[in-house]
Amino acid sequence: MQNLLVSSQIKDVDTYTIQHEPIVSIELMERAALAFVNAFINRFGDEEATIWVCCGQGNNGGDGLAIARLLRKNGYTKVKVFLANYAQKTSPDYLRNLERLKQEKSEIPILEDLQALKLRQNDIVIDAILGSGLNKPLSGKYEKLAVLINTSKSKVVAVDVPTGFKSEGELDAIYNGVKADFVISFQVPKINFFFPESIKAIREFEVVSIGLDEPYIESLPSQWKLVTEQFINKTIKPRARFSHKGTYGHALIVAGDTETMGAALLSVNACLQAGVGLVSACIPQSGLTALNVSLPEAMYFNRENLSNTDLQKYQAIAIGSGLGIGETQEQLLEQLLSKNKPLLIDADALNILSENKELLKEIPAQSVLTPHMKEFDRLFGHHDNWWNRVEMAKKKAIELELIIVLKNQYTFICLPTGDICVNPTGNPAMAQGGMGDVLTGIITSFLAQGYNSSQAVILGVYLHGKAGDILAENREIVTASALAKSLPKVLKNINSEKS
């Protein structure tokens, strides 16, 4: 897991690195500019393009000036600098870079008049006006400049963060900052990059290392964690020699209704594909033929027997996929809750909870809830923005001792400890019915295999997204069935890389 930091902490890390590496601040800026330029060249190789580097007067502007110089050195001949010198204060490193640019007679025009900023279709704007130092909403000349950039047809590449974009905290409903096609951000992704509202400001982003002190970053207190591939590789266990089906647990999935049996089958199938030893499908009798035909590996569990069966033999129990809503389903949920064993609660089971909120207190600790936005709001009230929604999920996870998996392109996993783990995998090709049922099956599978609740959820969410990402490399749409089918290979690849 990687710590995600708020802007004040990032500033602190800059200072720490400068003092302890040690490195002078102007050299750190040079390193940042070089990292930006390398990533930029990788992506925008056209040396003939006209590049307008728009610079403010803080360190973000200082980066911009160094970037302009380095681009020129790398063969980009049509680089121009525009100085947005609208403030009283200037940073010392900005001034040093400005001096250097002037002294070196680098043939880079330095413009200050807005009229001179004639942005054309194939031009590139490098936005180095304001970065993570933003401390109030954009207004006046800054806002005017943002409008000019946004209404041009030029491509916009932002340095660290787009001008006017808040790196953390509630994002305003109306965004008046620079809209970037691409952001090259330094060292750590900013927390708000993972929030859906950032789409107004950022189309794509990449994070480049500038050599800030990583152990120090990890030592800082932060409730925000980014799930990393290293964490997954370290956590996941390969199949052991001499193991048998009993080694990988027995899962029980309570799901399906006459017309939504597909959801149950998707869940049960995903549970198998993710490696469970045994899975029993507690579905209505009307689904028995479908189950036997499509998933011969799965076992059938008669619903009539749920109340009087000892469920201890199941290492994991999930309820919800395609369950339907009604008195019978409510009774099923209540029966499971009374067994006092952690559950995974999804889909219709969440909707039943939102109609019977008094049941929330009955959910055993360490249970997992996997709502999408609408299910979450039905459960815990309407939220105007994602920041507030995630804050509420965190609060409820602590209060009810649950793991709340708030699903989105970047899923937020809120743990009872107060930590919020952001999952970086997943993509829009996966936006299709059944995907949630598959996720439920995968997490249930990992729970049954003996991972603890947090591990099972993090592994499940990450690998679900990872499988989707791999498939989306050469297809526009990824169906839930295709994703489930690809899981054994994704798992194999991870385990082979380790050995």
Ligand SMILES: NC(=O)C1=CN([C@@H]2O[C@H](COP(=O)(O)OP(=O)(O)OC[C@H]3O[C@@H](n4cnc5c(N)ncnc54)[C@H](O)[C@@H]3O)[C@@H](O)[C@H]2O)[C@@H](O)CC1
């Ligand atoms: N040593 C460092 O601190 C490093 C900083 N780096 C760069 O520095 C940036 C942060 O630099 P700074 O902290 O100087 O801040 P910025 O350059 O982002 O902003 C500078 C100034 O803008 C003012 N300001 C904030 N919001 C405003 C608004 N809405 N309207 C008008 N003025 C506003 C602030 O008062 C501040 O004086 C990062 O985003 C990154 O690009 C990198 O060079 C890496 C090293």
